[in-house]
Amino acid sequence: MKRAILSMVAAVLAGGAAACSPAPPAQDKAGAEAAGDWTRPPVIERVERAGSALVVSGVAEPQARVVLRSDEGAAFAASADPQGRFEIRVAAPAEHLLLRPETQVGQDTAPSPDRLLILAAGQGPIVVLRPGGPTRRLDAAPALGAIDSDGRMRLASGRAGPGTARIEVLSGGETVQVAPDAQGRWSVMLAPHGGPDQVRVTGRDFIWPGEAAPSRELTVEQTGSGWRIGWTGPGGARQSTWLPDPAGP
Incomplete structure (x- = not known):
């Protein structure tokens, strides 16, 4: 670090x-695929409260499966639409929650280096580390x-x-x-x-x-x-x- x-x-x-910038850097997908499989990690853009849950939204590979994992083993997932947009409903945590985003396309997994941190059950700051x-x-x-x-x-x-x-x-x-x-x-x-x-x-x-x-x-x-x-x-x-x-x- x-x-x-x-x-x-x-x-x-x-x-x-x-x-x-919340948008990922441009990449040459054709060139990357020529060298091997290419999968882009998800980018989290916003978190909003919806009743007793939090809705995490952003952009990922079109129609890819996006997963948010906690260190305690809990996982929340949803599939991106054809434009790459996704929304994942996360049960509002009792206290603080740290989540690791990743994208899954077939057998390929692209973990993001970023971390989504939700403080004080969503009442405190919500940030991407x-x-x-x-x-x-x-x-x-x-x-x-x-x-x-x-x-x-x-x-x-x-x-x-x-x-x-x-x-x-x-x-x-x-x-x-x-x-x-x-x-x-x-x-x-x-x-x-x-x-x-x-x-x-x-x-x-x-x-x-x-x-x-x-x-x-x-x-x-x-x-x-x-x-x-x-x-x-x-x-x-x-x-x-x-x-x-x-x-x-």
Whole structure:
């Protein structure tokens, strides 16, 4: 994870921002099929409440089977339509729920590196965690959506409103301006910091509480006017994610 986040620095310096889009990158399917079977992992776009359940929707391979698996063994699945759209009904969890998305086409399985995290039975933040990349908020979020860290580097990210040309981020006495992408999403590297740190985004102050405690298990705690998450990516690397409350400090 350290190398994953650190590898983003060059891209940020070259482009001025590390942008995150919910749409998967374009791929040459014909070329991939010539080299072997090709299956695209699912992309989760939204989570909405429907009575006592949550409806997870997104895009995957057309007519593929999309599965969301928990570490406890529970699985929720549905088939994508001919356009690749899918909806999966998930029983609202009693507390927190971490799900691993994957696509199944015939005998081929394409697990996604992302993780869908639903906090506080769907009453808290709902996010897509991305190893080595910015967390993507699916709930109502403030100007600063998340700060991800691997213990050495930090990555601040969020989503701007329509028509926003630039986002100004102040941290450690340095100000950086970043342009949101076509979906309004933006991300920018922050300097390392060993403890609580004030981060100002578009004139609003947020207090990052520091790293989550070391653990191989998923850890969730409310702290610093937000939620601090400790989690492990597919490669076993530990990452810490802080999600500010919409109300803010």
